[in-house]
Amino acid sequence: MTLEELRARIAEIETEMRGIHEAAGDAALDADQQARWDELETEHGDLSRQREEAEAAEQRAQAELQRRRGMVAQFAARGATEPGDGNVDVRGPRSPEFMQRVDPWDGSELRALSRREVRDRSLKVLEAKDGTRHLRSDQVDKVDRLLRARTDNCDGGVIGRRLLATENDAYRSAFMKASLHAQPAFTEEEARAIEEFRAMAGGTDAAGGYGIPVLIDPTITLTAQGSLNPFRRISRQVTITTDEWKGVSSAGVTWSYDAEGSAVSDDTPTLAQPSVPIVTARGFIPYSIEVGMDYPGFADEMSTLLMEGYDELQAKSFAIGSGSNEPRGILTALDANTNVEVAVTTDGAFGGVDINKVWGALPDRWKQNATWVMNHDVGNEVATFGNGNNLSFMTVDLTGVVETIRQRPVEFASYFPDFTGTTGASNILVVGDFRNFLIADRAGMSLELVPHLFDVTNNRPTGQRGWFAWARHGANSINDLGFRLLQNTL
Template identity: 35%
Template sequence: MELSHSQAVIRLKDIKEELERLGDKTELTAEDEQSFDELTREFAEVDNHRRQLERKSALERVRSATKATERGPAATKVEGGTPLSSRDSYDLDPILHPDSVEDHRFRNPWDLSEVRTFGRSKEDVGTELRARALSAIEKMRGCNDSIRGTATDILERWDDDEATIAKLCLATSSPEYLRAWSKMARGHSHLISSDEQRALERAMSLTDTQGGYLVPFQLDPTIILTSDGSKSDIRMAARKVVATGDVWNGVSAGAVSWRWSAEGSEAGDNSPGFEQPSVPVHKADGFVPISIEALMDEANVTTEVGRLLAEGKDILEAAAFATGTGSGQPTGLITALAGTASEVAVATAETFASADIYGMEEALPARYRRNASWVANKRIYNLVRQFDTNGGADLWERIGNGQPNELLGYPALESEDMDGSWNTAVAADNYIAVFGDLTNYVIADRLGMTIEFIPHLVGSNRRPTGQRGWYAYYRVGADSVNDAGMRVLNLATSV
């Protein structure tokens, strides 16, 4: 019998369930009778094995404690079973060896003092840190299941060989760090304990800048927006990635050139042309003021700060993702497509009609239509509704009944920062609608928003106003990585 204690317990449970299943039958076949007898004997053998393991473990702990007592109070504690210096001890049974490193990892995943790096590869250490981070996400305080699910997805999909995201998660999600950050957010830094100070210093070692403190992982606006949904429809439909550096680098390729080949013929050079699109990330900052009275009265100020930062971030990005210049800020969807081969002109000069909607759909290659969406200002959608007042063939937008709006059967997303009107007396380009697969527009979020607490705000005469505030900054980038997958409608006007 070579089962570990945990394996024996699991096997006993399985045998019990099978015996109960057989016992519920009104009549047992000869085969059932034989199985019942064999399972009963196996249960007795496994249960006896379990008891022997528990007795052996208890005896080992008694011997260890006795030896430590004989050597005196300064004696080094000896772990049960194989010494921890052995590689095999890393996966000791956590029930028989409750003080093993493996069990300690899941009891307190934030304690990295037990993480061994000597003699281990970078990949092995990274795997250890990611396992701890996943355990930490399950134990994170002050968040809901939606945030936990999003944090797990980010960690599993985007963490690198250096375990950058895992390190950030472990450093900024611990109870000590959350308590320290909450005190800092209230201006009570003098109340920070030694454990909390070490947690702050550990998190500070991960930042590129000096000063400020990383927002706790569970309150990070990037994670909050991803889990609870953004007000920006472009962010919701775009491809979202996590950047761990100053630039996100991707890979794109054209369609592979296949051919029909005869038996035994030499293969042709059908490899696609690869490109490496890059999306630089840019710094954005914000400020949240609050009066001293409000700060004293607010019971859960840290959660409110996270919510306010997320709302401000969402509003700022909504404009940038639509019309951002790409200089010191993300490149907007319109900015990326305007003036390219993806630009489509209206059928009749200075006139917007239903034919333009159909023309946009026809201009997009079929392979991109399967995941296509519309993006436009609400005013443009209202004009579309007025194309056919009689409910005829042109009324192809689904409205009401709790269903999302659809135009020609594709989701109709909204961006109030896009053009919603035009002036025929002024020469200008008016980009009034985008249609295409928005996963070709990439938003690169760099995790880790930093915040600084400003204890006193001053007025124009340099005297305190009785207000305090939080100055926050983070980095994000966006750009199109494949213009061919989208089309933009330009209603050009002239004098």
């Protein structure tokens, strides 16, 4: 119970006890009244002790808050951003005004906060412009939705606790030091913030490393806009806090016409539970010691470095990933299902008739939201279908690229195959509703500093350090029938 809830319940008990006394008047309490009075008296005593403890904790928290505000004001007056950090902050100076608008949490009580308190406090941090100025509006909106989520696959409370644990001055300063120095000298507050985060994470997600602050964490803030990965723009994306995404799918309820007075036919739908397992992605970013000594704009640079490499790896795996220790790519999934494969009309050739053929094979229910995905080389082939006065297949002239086919958008994926024009089995393109291709990101990326890198030939130090980052995600088709795969031969 929160302090306010304790006070409210104590007031309710006292009101009920007065009511019992007034009902008895001058007479003694009967057996039922006496039993109820004893229950209320016991509960009143227990809650009163809890209230005293909560009030004492609140007083300590207020005293700590005032101490922190005083420290921030002192360092701001001296032009520093955080004690002991060399005037470098993860997201720039933290003004005293910001600290007053966003009351820092008491780290010792983070795990004890209720889910509602976690949500309210984390949303308050998110709403502060000082903390989100490096994020686009769509990224802020995404984090907001995640903090409010409560499903079997995603608990916003987990993300909220992570945000509160990492989006505070002590943790940001500690993370900055740990990511730039082999032997960081943490202040007492920084060490406490690191310990609180690891305790909150259960000692697993960040064991041996440091959790990236939520508001520069690609697994949480990465969105489709501006991404080089076309699958992020068109597929269904979910952020989860579990080790596997599990859904429910059905072909739907079958209706029927039945005679008057007769029993309705059994139209029970068949339910299935598609799942997407989560795998681990790893990245390594080397940098010189000199760069580590002079590193302005840390948040923007760190976020860009982590996001670009993470996105490039996924662009490949979402296309052709095997599904073994990596996501299962859309081509891999569809190539294993003969029900969705469509062969070209002429082996080794590719023309407008094949576009018509694969489009005609796609069920109508998936056409309205369908997207074409292909390699740029295949797109170039499509762009020339109108040559030779075959105007029925006219697409674009040489000044442009194919943007739509059958009024549905075209996306280009670098890891889709080129069109070679040779005979034999070969994938060409995919068309379908990519809401049936699910990308699941497990919230939370961690990073660890490798203090020295060594030359592979002489084993001597190179004057470089490295960031070793890891994150977890998965992808797979959760309904192959929502796609069609055009192939050279089956």
